[in-house]
Amino acid sequence: MNPNYNETELQILEAARKVFLQYGFDGATTQMIATESGINKALLHYYFRSKDRLFEAVFMEAFTRMIPNLLKIFTAEIDFFEKIRAFVGAYIDALLQYPQIPLFVLHELKRNPDRIVQLIKSSGIRPEFILEMFRGEVGKGNIAPIDPYHLLVNMLSLCIFPFAAKPMIQGFIFHNDEAAFQEFLVSRKEQVAEFIIKAIKPC
Amino acid sequence: MNPNYNETELQILEAARKVFLQYGFDGATTQMIATESGINKALLHYYFRSKDRLFEAVFMEAFTRMIPNLLKIFTAEIDFFEKIRAFVGAYIDALLQYPQIPLFVLHELKRNPDRIVQLIKSSGIRPEFILEMFRGEVGKGNIAPIDPYHLLVNMLSLCIFPFAAKPMIQGFIFHNDEAAFQEFLVSRKEQVAEFIIKAIKPC
DNA sequence: AATTATTTAAACCATTTGGTTAAATTATTT
DNA sequence: AAATAATTTAACCAAATGGTTTAAATAATT
Structure with a gap:
């Protein structure tokens, strides 16, 4: 702190x-x-x-924790798919430590959207960097052609949503088995990464 | 009503x-x-x-609208991938009509999780049906082996999250261009379906 | 020992909240 | 016309809220 x-x-x-x-x-x-x-x-x-x-x-x-500074992962000198795995794993790990943050941030952001303006300026987060990188990977033929906006939002959705929807998923799909749901969240680190990679692999 | x-x-x-x-x-x-x-x-x-x-x-x-009765789509006599396309399209279409519902339901569900119990019983929604169908498709070799729980949550995540995260995505990624974000949501009907299908296609 | 910073307890205030009531008024039905 | 139902106005209530203040007590520093 x-x-x-x-x-x-x-x-x-x-x-x-x-x-x-x-x-x-x-x-x-x-x-x-x-x-x-x-x-x-x-x-x-x-x-x-x-x-x-x-x-x-x-x-x-909370906000800076929600949109963590994980961009450096994408600057590493590793295979693009390895970057995906690293990003998803680190992101979900971060959320596992503060599982209440997603829903909190989303709700409060809606309550006062203007606060976004301050935050965009104060935090140095630039989605353009990621979007541009996605375009580059498509250009190099490393991944199948895909709208970078959708790919970015898909990645965020798959990482964040289960935390925001915990009461629903845990109650509905896991019949309030807290441990099973927790294990499920951990297993998503691998599952989500492979899901994304398979979806963007050039065929 | x-x-x-x-x-x-x-x-x-x-x-x-x-x-x-x-x-x-x-x-x-x-x-x-x-x-x-x-x-x-x-x-x-x-x-x-x-x-x-x-x-x-x-x-x-709002809740019954959020978990809509779209299961009948999966009972249709069409190709499984067509079911995916139909489900995602119909779901996103439903949310486009009430874009505020996801965040509202998620937040209120957290505020009073016990209400879930009532709702599970009152609404006749059974995720087991979908999970079992996913297992069946894997067994028949129509889709690659994948944990049905993750597939279900992935589908829900990709459909619902952008609506819950509207203030964040619209403000951050689309620089508060409301029209662009709206168009983006509409285009997700196709994009998400194809993303999922590619991710579960047997290779 | 004197001074300053920290912490507490307690009361207070104006405002808002959800909820209630009584009486009058309007619309509808018989 | 009479009776009933729907609606409004206005005032009221107890409780809770965020915020403030005062005075005392405690701890830390000089």
């Missing part, structure tokens, strides 16, 4: 993250956060002025 | 759907719904007793 924060602030932020991730901005109350962090509301106001300020900090961190 | 409701009730339900889909349960207020439907809070209480009652009705309808 940002070392600008002292220990108590980190404690509060951790509680805020937990509560916000669980209940969302509208569903969370400052009292929940105070209770969760073991302090009182007055101290929240002492360090952070408002609920919004606190949320801002939590959301920023 | 259910014909049990009279005109005014339908008017209220429509407004409730609009407000709940936009702001979620926590973000919505009964006053919003009253204003949106052009009536007053007292009449809300006259027809529906509480916010929860109203929400229940809206959520049920």
Whole structure:
């Protein structure tokens, strides 16, 4: 975390993250956060002025975790399919650590889409880089011709969606067997990569 | 809609759907719904007793729309790949009509996962049927060996996720070009189907 | 020991929330 | 015309919300 924060602030932020991730901005109350962090509301106001300020900090961190800086994987000197495997594996691994983030980010992003503007500028993420690389691989004949936009969105969908849809998938398909669902998520690291590779392999 | 409701009730339900889909349960207020439907809070209480009652009705309808009764497609006497194309096309078409539903359902499902139990029982949706069919196709050698659970989740991911992630994808990848994103969603009907088919084709 | 920073407890405030009620009004039906 | 149903207006309520303040207590630093 940002070392600008002292220990108590980190404690509060951790509680805020937990509560916000669980209940969302509208569903969370400052009292929940105070209770969760073991302090009182007055101290929240002492360090952070408002609920919004606190949320801002939590959301920023979650967002940068959701769109992680995994682009360096694609700059490595390895086979393109190996890059796919590495990216999918690292992405799903990251989400396994914070499985609540996808749904949280998606919901809050809808609640305040304008926040995107700030984030696009603050975080140096550039999808154009990936899109251009996809085009290059198609041009070199390494992969079958495919719209790079669809390929990018397909990759994100396959990685992220099962985390956002956990209550649905776990309840519906795995009959609330939490362990089975967890194992399923882990196995997706391989399964999704091979699924994508097979779909874009030149035939 | 259910014909049990009279005109005014339908008017209220429509407004409730609009407000709940936009702001979620926590973000919505009964006053919003009253204003949106052009009536007053007292009449809300006259027809529906509480916010929860109203929400229940809206959520049920949204959920059954999200997991649509498209299984009959798979019972048709057509090539399996044609079934895939028909299913993906019909599913994305359904979501294009109600693009807010995925994120709404996912978020509310997390807010109250126990509601799943009711819904599983009330709606007659059985994923086992699809899973078994996938296994059958693998057995017949029509498609390459693949874990049916992953195939099912992959299909759902590719269809649903772009709708849930609209603010992110439209803002990030399409630089807030709403028309371009809309066109992208439509083109996914073909793109996703072919992507899946290529990924499961026996080689 | 004196000073400063941190933390708590408790009360307070204006606003909003979901929900309720009573009375009047309008529309519909009989 | 009479009776019933639908709708509005307006006020009300208790509870919860985010936020603020004051005063005291505790800890850390000088």
